[in-house]
Amino acid sequence: MLQIKNLHVSIKGKEILKGVNLDINKGEVHAIMGPNGTGKSTLASVIAGKELFEVTEGSITYNGKDLLAMPIEDRAREGIFIGFQYPVEIPGVSITNFMKTALEEIRLYRGLPPLTELEFRKLMKEKAKIVELTEKLSNRSVNEGFSGGEKKRNEIFQMAMLEPSLSILDETDSGLDIDALRIVANGVNQLKSPDNATVVITHYQRLLDYIVPDFVHVLFDGKIVKSGPKELALELEHRGYDWIKEEYEQNLQ
Amino acid sequence: MTPFTQYIKDLYSNIKEQLPGSGNNAVSEIREKGLLELVERDFRTYRKENKAIFEKHIACASGMKPQLTPPPYRPVEEYFHCKVKDFDTRMCIFLNGWYVHTGNPLCVEDNGIIVGSLFEALRQYPKLVFQYLMAENSSREDSLSAINRALFNDGLFVYIPDNVIVEKPIQLISLTDSPNELLLNNRNLIIVGKNARVSFIQCDDSIQFKPSFINNVTKIYLDENADFSYYKMENKNPESLLFNEVDVEQKGHSHFYSNAMTFNTGYLRNKINVFLKEPFAATKMYGLYLVDKKQHVDNQIFIDHQVTDCESYQLYKGIVDDEAVANFLGHVVVRQDSQRTVASQTNRNITLTDNARVTSKPFLEIYADDVKCNHGTTVGQLDEEAMYYLRTRGICEVNARRLLMLAFANEIAEFIQIDSLKARYKEMIRKRLNGELTICDQCVLHCPHLGM
Ligand SMILES: Nc1ncnc2c1ncn2[C@@H]1O[C@H](COP(=O)(O)OP(=O)(O)OP(=O)(O)O)[C@@H](O)[C@H]1O
Numbered sequence: 001m002l003q004i005k006n007l008h009v010s011i012k013g014k015e016i017l018k019g020v021n022l023d024i025n026k027g028e029v030h031a032i033m034g035p036n037g038t039g040k041s042t043l044a045s046v047i048a049g050k051e052l053f054e055v056t057e058g059s060i061t062y063n064g065k066d067l068l069a070m071p072i073e074d075r076a077r078e079g080i081f082i083g084f085q086y087p088v089e090i091p092g093v094s095i096t097n098f099m100k101t102a103l104e105e106i107r108l109y110r111g112l113p114p115l116t117e118l119e120f121r122k123l124m125k126e127k128a129k130i131v132e133l134t135e136k137l138s139n140r141s142v143n144e145g146f147s148g149g150e151k152k153r154n155e156i157f158q159m160a161m162l163e164p165s166l167s168i169l170d171e172t173d174s175g176l177d178i179d180a181l182r183i184v185a186n187g188v189n190q191l192k193s194p195d196n197a198t199v200v201i202t203h204y205q206r207l208l209d210y211i212v213p214d215f216v217h218v219l220f221d222g223k224i225v226k227s228g229p230k231e232l233a234l235e236l237e238h239r240g241y242d243w244i245k246e247e248y249e250q251n252l253q
Numbered sequence: 254m255t256p257f258t259q260y261i262k263d264l265y266s267n268i269k270e271q272l273p274g275s276g277n278n279a280v281s282e283i284r285e286k287g288l289l290e291l292v293e294r295d296f297r298t299y300r301k302e303n304k305a306i307f308e309k310h311i312a313c314a315s316g317m318k319p320q321l322t323p324p325p326y327r328p329v330e331e332y333f334h335c336k337v338k339d340f341d342t343r344m345c346i347f348l349n350g351w352y353v354h355t356g357n358p359l360c361v362e363d364n365g366i367i368v369g370s371l372f373e374a375l376r377q378y379p380k381l382v383f384q385y386l387m388a389e390n391s392s393r394e395d396s397l398s399a400i401n402r403a404l405f406n407d408g409l410f411v412y413i414p415d416n417v418i419v420e421k422p423i424q425l426i427s428l429t430d431s432p433n434e435l436l437l438n439n440r441n442l443i444i445v446g447k448n449a450r451v452s453f454i455q456c457d458d459s460i461q462f463k464p465s466f467i468n469n470v471t472k473i474y475l476d477e478n479a480d481f482s483y484y485k486m487e488n489k490n491p492e493s494l495l496f497n498e499v500d501v502e503q504k505g506h507s508h509f510y511s512n513a514m515t516f517n518t519g520y521l522r523n524k525i526n527v528f529l530k531e532p533f534a535a536t537k538m539y540g541l542y543l544v545d546k547k548q549h550v551d552n553q554i555f556i557d558h559q560v561t562d563c564e565s566y567q568l569y570k571g572i573v574d575d576e577a578v579a580n581f582l583g584h585v586v587v588r589q590d591s592q593r594t595v596a597s598q599t600n601r602n603i604t605l606t607d608n609a610r611v612t613s614k615p616f617l618e619i620y621a622d623d624v625k626c627n628h629g630t631t632v633g634q635l636d637e638e639a640m641y642y643l644r645t646r647g648i649c650e651v652n653a654r655r656l657l658m659l660a661f662a663n664e665i666a667e668f669i670q671i672d673s674l675k676a677r678y679k680e681m682i683r684k685r686l687n688g689e690l691t692i693c694d695q696c697v698l699h700c701p702h703l704g705m
């Protein structure tokens with residue numbers, strides 16, 4: 001589904017990603033971990049299409065297409081969803097209007113007929129239930145004045161609405177209380193199918209207890225320096241990153 | 254003397270006998286004083302501060318003339334439809350500067366409300382009207398106000414007695430429909446008694462798209478605890494010059510609310526001067542301008558906190574496209590010892606092209622120490638982060654931009670207190686930002702292509 005090959009990314013002349021390789025297939029769940037500031041969010045942003053980041057080398061192929069050549073909105077229409085670490089507040093734009101516009105455009109792109117007002121409202125209700133988002137929230141402006149946890153739930157709600165085939169969730173667990181974490185994780189699991197794939201970026205094993213990954217990757221110094229089964233996350237939780245760093249430095253020498 | 258001042262001077266001597274109220278000494282005195290003041294001022298401030306505006310938008314009116322006799326009566330429906338749905342108002346129409354009526358120029362109701370022609374009111378209630386008409390001119394008058402005093406034709410007179418709550422808004426519609434290039438000066442006088450309440454909507458509309466120079470002055474007097482809402486909108490052609498001055502005097506505990514929306518105009522200057530004369534008066538002003546092509550809109554606000562414990566609040570927003578120009582000038586004065594004043598002033602602008610020009614000048618002048626004042630202005634583009642976020646959900650750039658502009662503009666519409674008007678404004682904003690209203694250059698409020 002997604003192939004990242006030797007991806008190098010710079011921002012303002014500073015190289016952040018220094019040759020990332022990653023293959024993601026249908027039905028898989030990947031976890032990306034790694035110390036702060038190593039480029040996890042950068043990777044998600046490049047997949048989303050943020051123009052600030054400059055790809056200096058390498059490629060990303062999505063369902064056989066050159067992802068890097070696609071405009072931001074087409075990536076979403078092709079089924080990519082990013083749950084942001086820091087969702088943006090948009091005063092004056094209601095969640096309802098936002099989702100209506102997004103769905104209309106995505107459906108048009110996919111050759112599907114537009115939803116009727118009734119169908120749309122039903123869908124909103126149904127999906128809000130998945131993340132236990134109150135209906136009151138959907139009349140409010142996107143993320144404006146939302147608590148940290150509400151913002152994250154709202155991201156998953158949008159994911160549920162847009163039914164992506166590849167979801168990349170960047171620290172969706174941070175800022176969630178224990179119940180909310182379970183709710184969000186359950187939401188993600190409900191949306192999982194053999195046809196779609198999920199990438200979770202996280203610092204904690206906690207989330208991975210609920211969303212069980214098939215692969216765990218460690219991003220360090222702009223590269224994926226180690227990959228392994230779900231047990232790797234447990235090991236990281238116990239041992240921290242020092243041993244990864246040491247291994248990596250030894251390999252360099 | 255500038256040629257334009259000379260022109261007005263000559264025009265005045267030629268037509269003064271034909272102007273309404275010419276037999277009345279007091280009226281003549283007002284006119285003569287106005288003329289003297291014009292000659293003395295001679296647009297000096299304009300020429301100093303904004304020569305381009307004077308030359309491009311004022312002096313070019315040389316040669317334009319007032320219509321000296323009322324147009325023959327025609328039923329209003331023949332030439333004008335208000336497009337606001339379910340909008341139940343008391344409509345007062347001025348056509349080419351003349352009050353349109355079917356034989357009754359002044360309506361006096363059982364509860365004491367008086368609405369109609371200013372000159373007729375002057376004839377029937379000389380004492381009441383003169384007291385206000387002769388009142389000292391505000392410190393804010395300029396050369397244009399002076400022209401208005403010299404040449405004022407008629408105007409709307411509104412009197413709301415103490416304790417009367419007027420449910421139906423009063424709507425003043427000024428239309429121009431003439432093959433000639435008109436120079437019009439209307440003077441409106443609105444008196445709102447103690448504890449009285451009324452909403453007022455002022456619309457300026459062109460039927461024929463001829464160059465015109467409209468220079469209106471509206472004087473509003475709010476007695477204790479009066480509540481007055483003022484809405485201003487216009488649909489003018491690109492060749493029109495529209496100067497609109499509103500002077501408000503507020504007594505204790507009175508409330509003034511205004512909302513000025515500009516969608517289509519040539520050159521427009523909305524000037525509002527508010528004088529807070531007794532404690533606990535409050536004023537709230539909102540404005541929105543969505544201008545494109547070569548439109549030009551100036552909003553000039555002056556708020557004078559003369560006493561303690563008053564509040565003023567301003568929020569003006571604009572989206573400026575193409576080569577349009579928007580200026581915001583907000584001046585708040587807090588006089589000495591006007592303690593516990595609260596004043597807030599905000600002006601936010603979005604420019605959509607490199608050629609769109611916005612000047613925003615907030616100006617707080619504070620001579621008291623126990624005050625809460627703040628101001629903020631921004632001129633910028635749309636929030637890039639928000640654009641990005643919307644696009645990552647599959648929304649194309651054009652629609653993302655629209656959503657953000659709509660949100661930006663609707664904030665002002667939300668403050669409209671009359672539901673049907675609010676709905677209409679929102680519809681207009683939506684259409685305007687969707688580009689639907691720019692299809693036809695000249696029809697906005699009543700474009701038949703929109704099926705409205
Ligand atoms: N807009 C930007 N301008 C300058 N530097 C940036 C920008 N965005 C990211 N960076 C830098 O890129 C590096 C990687 O940041 P990124 O956000 O991808 O890290 P991360 O792995 O997601 O970290 P965390 O675990 O803290 O979320 C950091 O050094 C960061 O300071």
Ligand SMILES: [Mg+2]
Binds near residue numbers: 040170171
């Ligand atoms: Mg991050």
